[in-house]
Amino acid sequence: MYQLISLFKxxxxxxxxxxxxxxxxxxxxxxxDIQPGEEGIISRVPENRLAPLLGLxxxxxxxxxxxxxxxxPIVVEIHGRNLALSRSLARQVQLECPKKSCMAVRADDxxx
Amino acid sequence: MPENKTLLLMGPPNVGKSVIFNRLTGLNVCVANxxxxxxxxxxxxxxxxxxxxxxxxxxxxxxxxxTCEAEAVAVxxxxxxxxxxxxxxxxxxxxxxxxxxxxxxxxxxxxxxNLESSLYLLMQLLQEGLxxxxxxxxxxxxxxxxxxxxxxxxxxxLGIPVIPTVAVSGKGIPELKEILLDTVKTAENKTPPxxxxxxxxxxxxxELCQKVLQVESQRPFLRWxxxxxxxxxxxxxxxxxxxxxxxxxxxxGAGMGLRQxxxxxxxxxxxxxxxxxxxxxxxPTGTLQNILIGEYGFLIKGIEWPFALVLPYVISFxxxxxxxxxxxxxxRLAVLLDxxxxxxxxxxxxxxxxLLGYGCAIPAILASRSMNTQKERTILTxxxxxxxxxxxxxxxxxxxxxxxxxxxxxxxxxxAVLSMIGTGFLLNSFLxxxxxxxxxxxxxxxxxxxxxxxxxVWARIKHYLVDGALPMIGAVxxxxxxxxxxxxxxxxxxxxxLVVNWxxxxxxxxxxxxxxxxxxxxxxxxxxxxxxxxxQIFVGAAVGLFYVPCIAVIAVLVREFRFxxxxxxxLLTTAGAFLIGxxxxxxxxxxx
Numbered sequence: 001m002y003q004l005i006s007l008f009k010x011x012x013x014x015x016x017x018x019x020x021x022x023x024x025x026x027x028x029x030x031x032x033d034i035q036p037g038e039e040g041i042i043s044r045v046p047e048n049r050l051a052p053l054l055g056l057x058x059x060x061x062x063x064x065x066x067x068x069x070x071x072x073p074i075v076v077e078i079h080g081r082n083l084a085l086s087r088s089l090a091r092q093v094q095l096e097c098p099k100k101s102c103m104a105v106r107a108d109d110x111x112x
Numbered sequence: 113m114p115e116n117k118t119l120l121l122m123g124p125p126n127v128g129k130s131v132i133f134n135r136l137t138g139l140n141v142c143v144a145n146x147x148x149x150x151x152x153x154x155x156x157x158x159x160x161x162x163x164x165x166x167x168x169x170x171x172x173x174x175x176x177x178x179t180c181e182a183e184a185v186a187v188x189x190x191x192x193x194x195x196x197x198x199x200x201x202x203x204x205x206x207x208x209x210x211x212x213x214x215x216x217x218x219x220x221x222x223x224x225x226n227l228e229s230s231l232y233l234l235m236q237l238l239q240e241g242l243x244x245x246x247x248x249x250x251x252x253x254x255x256x257x258x259x260x261x262x263x264x265x266x267x268x269x270l271g272i273p274v275i276p277t278v279a280v281s282g283k284g285i286p287e288l289k290e291i292l293l294d295t296v297k298t299a300e301n302k303t304p305p306x307x308x309x310x311x312x313x314x315x316x317x318x319e320l321c322q323k324v325l326q327v328e329s330q331r332p333f334l335r336w337x338x339x340x341x342x343x344x345x346x347x348x349x350x351x352x353x354x355x356x357x358x359x360x361x362x363x364x365g366a367g368m369g370l371r372q373x374x375x376x377x378x379x380x381x382x383x384x385x386x387x388x389x390x391x392x393x394x395x396p397t398g399t400l401q402n403i404l405i406g407e408y409g410f411l412i413k414g415i416e417w418p419f420a421l422v423l424p425y426v427i428s429f430x431x432x433x434x435x436x437x438x439x440x441x442x443x444r445l446a447v448l449l450d451x452x453x454x455x456x457x458x459x460x461x462x463x464x465x466x467l468l469g470y471g472c473a474i475p476a477i478l479a480s481r482s483m484n485t486q487k488e489r490t491i492l493t494x495x496x497x498x499x500x501x502x503x504x505x506x507x508x509x510x511x512x513x514x515x516x517x518x519x520x521x522x523x524x525x526x527x528a529v530l531s532m533i534g535t536g537f538l539l540n541s542f543l544x545x546x547x548x549x550x551x552x553x554x555x556x557x558x559x560x561x562x563x564x565x566x567x568x569v570w571a572r573i574k575h576y577l578v579d580g581a582l583p584m585i586g587a588v589x590x591x592x593x594x595x596x597x598x599x600x601x602x603x604x605x606x607x608x609x610l611v612v613n614w615x616x617x618x619x620x621x622x623x624x625x626x627x628x629x630x631x632x633x634x635x636x637x638x639x640x641x642x643x644x645x646x647x648q649i650f651v652g653a654a655v656g657l658f659y660v661p662c663i664a665v666i667a668v669l670v671r672e673f674r675f676x677x678x679x680x681x682x683l684l685t686t687a688g689a690f691l692i693g694x695x696x697x698x699x700x701x702x703x704x
Binding site for chain 2: 048049050051052053054055056057065066067068069070071072073075079080081082083084085086088089
């Protein structure tokens with residue numbers, strides 16, 4: 001699993017690489033829908049005064065750290081900085097994540 | 113005297129502006145590891161090449177778009193409009209608060225850990241056309257994370273001096289002063305500013321960042337493991353309960369220990385016998401002697417209460433609060449409790465003013481400015497005024513309850529917490545408006561620094577001696593006078609239907625209710641001198657808890673809100689105290 005994530009990390013950090021034309025398939029999801037430890041590249045951010053100032057901008061890699069209980073916020077790491085976002089805001093942050101099935105293929109490739 | 117020229121200290125929140133401010137001016141304004149510690153700007157003097165300048169510590173802003181109040185104030189100050197008055201939330205009030213004109217230069221503190229956000233603000237600042245010096249702070253922390261920033265090429269790219277600093281250790285401060293002097297002198301000679309005007313947009317900022325930032329290694333940061341434990345609901349929430357419980361025990365335990373084993377023996381064993389002997393030696397027995405050393409003798413209670421009873425808790429509370437503030441645990445608590453606090457209409461960050469309120473309601477009300485809406489601020493303020501005892505009152509309550517029966521302490525804590533939740537629920541459903549979306553930064557977890565905490569506790573003690581102990585002594589003197597002249601008994605008679613019939617307390621218990629308007633702890637302390645049953649003690653303590661916050665708080669409410677709101681709080685706390693007290697008595701009588 002670790003290998004797989006690090007593989008993805010490398011590819012996601014390549015500047016200027018278009019997601020749409022990437023050889024592997026990405027799926028669009030939201031910050032609310034990924035699991036702790038998973039990450040994705042932000043593709044759309046809702047209108048919010050603070051969001052861009054805190055690093056919540058398209059093109060940035062966001063990793064989910066934890067999800068608070070009692071409907072509390074989620075905690076994400078962007079650029080080494082931890083942010084807490086309410087669920088409703090997180091739902092509106094669009095992410096591009098590698099497809100789970102794709103990740104399996106990649107893991108196979110890595111295995112060879 | 114001609115007014116000093118002004119320099120501004122600006123930057124994003126929580127990058128250490130106030131630490132640099134303290135270093136540059138030698139003052140001691142409050143610093144803490146969370147966003148929004150400085151809610152009002154502080155100013156102090158700085159000596160540059162023999163000339164005095166006024167340095168203004170501007171509350172942190174992420175941008176200069178002036179879309180919120182703090183930013184609007186910052187922009188106003190940059191363009192030289194007069195601002196408001198000066199205080200920090202736990203500082204000695206520094207310097208005179210004259211409104212500054214257009215600043216000579218700006219020191220922009222930028223954060224090596226979050227370079228992009230800092231540079232965005234810096235670029236907006238450069239567009240204002242003022243001479244700017246950048247202090248690249250917290251490079252030590254970035255280095256621990258395996259990042260290095262080339263200050264030299266950053267300076268070249270921006271066309272302004274960039275000085276690496278580590279504010280907490282004082283590194284780079286002399287250099288910063290030197291460059292600042294240079295910059296101010298150059299600006300005086302009217303040479304055109306040498307900055308290249310860069311457009312503040314994210315693309316530019318990101319490109320610039322890539323040029324100057326070298327990621328040497330993605331070193332796992334040691335404290336991250338800890339951080340994860342503290343920020344995840346499991347085991348973060350149980351740990352939060354444990355930490356808050358330990359803080360409570362530390363405050364109460366250390367406070368009681370100081371009182372029982374250090375201060376009381378000194379006062380009762382050494383000081384008071386001499387004082388009594390001295391006064392009875394020079395004054396005949398009678399009213400005057402009683403005023404000084406009688407039941408409310410202000411030489412006795414006026415010294416014992418402020419110094420042997422309240423002061424120990426002031427010390428232990430601000431020590432514990434300092435640990436919480438400096439470590440960066442408060443924002444983690446805010447994130448953990450966000451979901452729960454939302455149910456009573458507060459954002460998670462409301463926990464910071466709430467905790468400050470256990471020290472004193474005034475900084476809590478000032479800190480409540482950071483709430484997103486007026487509704488949130490109102491709920492928070494009502495909760496603090498009604499259900500959060502200040503540290504002076506906590507000391508008094510513990511003395512009253514613990515010495516009678518230790519179990520009464522958790523009982524009152526439970527009552528206070530329940531009423532806090534109830535008040536929040538009620539207000540949340542009655543006041544209009546929903547919650548705003550939470551979006552906050554969680555600062556790095558840092559080891560608290562002993563030097564900072566000692567300075568903080570010291571500043572707090574000094575503040576308490578002037579603003580807490582002196583008025584308390586005055587109020588005790590007044591009480592002694594009223595008591596010995598019989599005026600108190602008359603007032604007690606007036607209030608006795610309420611006190612005796614409704615609350616079931618002896619007539620003399622009207623005394624704390626009269627004094628409690630002046631200071632919160634005086635609504636409790638006189639009860640120490642009465643013979644009361646367990647139920648009476650609990651009712652008396654509860655009434656004291658919910659009763660009117662002190663006169664100083666009412667004055668702050670008038671300033672921060674409106675007169676009508678202050679009047680509402682007065683009415684609510686008085687009515688609430690009597691209502692709950694009377695109900696407790698009737699409920700308690702069923703069981704006792």
